[in-house]
Amino acid sequence: MRLIHKNNPKAEEVRYWMSISGLELKRFFNTNGKLFKEMNLKARWDQLSEEELLSILESDGMIHKRPVLIGEDFVLTGFKVKEWEEQFK
Numbered sequence: 001m002r003l004i005h006k007n008n009p010k011a012e013e014v015r016y017w018m019s020i021s022g023l024e025l026k027r028f029f030n031t032n033g034k035l036f037k038e039m040n041l042k043a044r045w046d047q048l049s050e051e052e053l054l055s056i057l058e059s060d061g062m063i064h065k066r067p068v069l070i071g072e073d074f075v076l077t078g079f080k081v082k083e084w085e086e087q088f089k
Contacts, residue, residue, distance in 0.1 A: 007061075008057075008058050008059070008060065008061050008064065009028070009057065009058060009064055009068070010058055011051075011054035011055065011057070011058055014028055014054055014057060014058075015054070017068070017070060017075045020070075020072075020073055020074070020075060021074060021075035023075060023077065025050060025053055025054070025057075026045070027065070027077050027078075028057060028064055028065055028068070028077055029041070029053075029057065029063060029064060029065060030062065030063055030064060030065045030066070031065075033062060033063065034062070035060060035062045035063045036063060039056070039063075041056070065077045065078045066078070067079060071087075074087060
């Protein structure tokens with residue numbers, strides 16, 4: 001298991017995280033954050049391609065959800081106590 005760097009995630013990293021976790025792309029966005037709201041991403045989400053969304057995600061550190069913990073076969077985004085407890089039983 002490793003803790004991911006502090007820099008913005010690259011599109012390739014997020015694609016990999018999605019593949020090992022089965023999480024949707026939206027789980028990697030800070031949907032409650034100021035930038036997500038300012039960009040009106042909730043309303044625009046369905047009109048944007050995955051590539052466009054990944055580009056937005058890697059453009060600004062305030063738009064991606066933290067923390068992100070990556071294991072060999074799992075990814076945890078944000079801090080949801082129940083998910084973390086389940087993972088580390």
